[in-house]
Amino acid sequence: MIRAVLFDLDDTIVDTTRLAEMARRNAIENMIRHGLPVDFETAYNELLELIAEYGSNFNRHFDYLLRRLELPNNPKWVASGVIAYHNTKFAYLKSVRGARKVLLELKKDGYILAIITDGDPIKQWEKILRLELDEFFDDVFISDYLGVKKPHPKIFKRALKKLGVKPEEAIMVGDRLYSDIYGAKQVGMRTVWFRYGKYRDRELDYLDYADFTIESLEEVPKIVRGLNNEEKERSDSEVHAD
């Protein structure tokens, strides 16, 4: 009997990839508008490389970009990038299509809901609070805060313990086959791979750990209901067989 549905945050509940791409493009455009003497494609590709190397939570993307482009350190250009990046982030932060509807449906059906995510705890909470999604979730587990990252079993075990459910009573929904699906399966949870965003064709080596693959979040309530009905029928027939 499934009692808890656990979700990853980025590219599962929050439309992160789309947002980050828009924010980065707008940042470069605004830097050029304020005098950055480089064409868009050169600067944008350099920024993507830099982010790939230093990580998306590195907080000096724009001044490092100037270094990479062998330009002088100009705080006006850096500020232009920062402003456009933040404006986009705040204006276009959106939940994934169908996420709110699905959460409401699951909530009404009485399921325990939680988030398990990697990333900077303050930034992750910022997304949840800005989208006013916090009321949907019974708890939020952020790996950087707990000191273990997905797919480490510890983060899943701690979440299940805190929520008071057994692994077989929980299902994990996430966009990453490695951290979400392989991770949850290791501790005995059911798994739904949400094939979405930049990981939709990656980490396919771990596809076997996915019990279900979906292209729309709106499949989740059906899957959970289906699992619970199956189990009910099975136990009914067992009772009947006694």
Place this chain on the structure above:
Amino acid sequence: MIRAVLFDLDDTIVDTTRLAEMARRNAIENMIRHGLPVDFETAYNELLELIAEYGSNFNRHFDYLLRRLELPNNPKWVASGVIAYHNTKFAYLKSVRGARKVLLELKKDGYILAIITDGDPIKQWEKILRLELDEFFDDVFISDYLGVKKPHPKIFKRALKKLGVKPEEAIMVGDRLYSDIYGAKQVGMRTVWFRYGKYRDRELDYLDYADFTIESLEEVPKIVRGLNNEEKERSDSEVHAD
């Protein structure tokens, strides 16, 4: 003959004190709304103390606030503070009453305009660009970028050199008697103390260095015009006396 008017940024061109107070109040309110178990006055006063001790550019105000209040490190509360702080900052960032009109008037009269400010270069440029004030200024000098802070004569001298004017051809307008007025006077500039914001009754030991004291920015064009007319009359009468 005055040819250049130099302005301080915070509480001279940008209404910083008012904005910071609103942003901090809203941050505390939002933290309490998201469960911070402390009354407003306690938390707000603790935050002000912390800012006084660590400086306003310290970037961990809200997690240090939790430490000072002997509360657990809760990223949800920190994020609540950060969100409200940023939202306020972006929504309420305003220029000082009359600033834009004065800049336009001086610009039309052909004066060279510049900013000389302390503070983090990216944050200072962010204010200028968000308010779209950059087109008014021929140059912006930010002490943290140059490595010397007001009232050090070097920053004033560098600005004058870059702008191509002599000290006696320049006038400094600022809200701080120590850093702006005493600083500019040391290198031989004229000075206008703008009595505004949290420094309106402070650093009065340096009052003698102010050639003019104003309560409204709109006095600036009159003062500059007055000085130039005086000088013109003086040189006319000298010519006449020959």
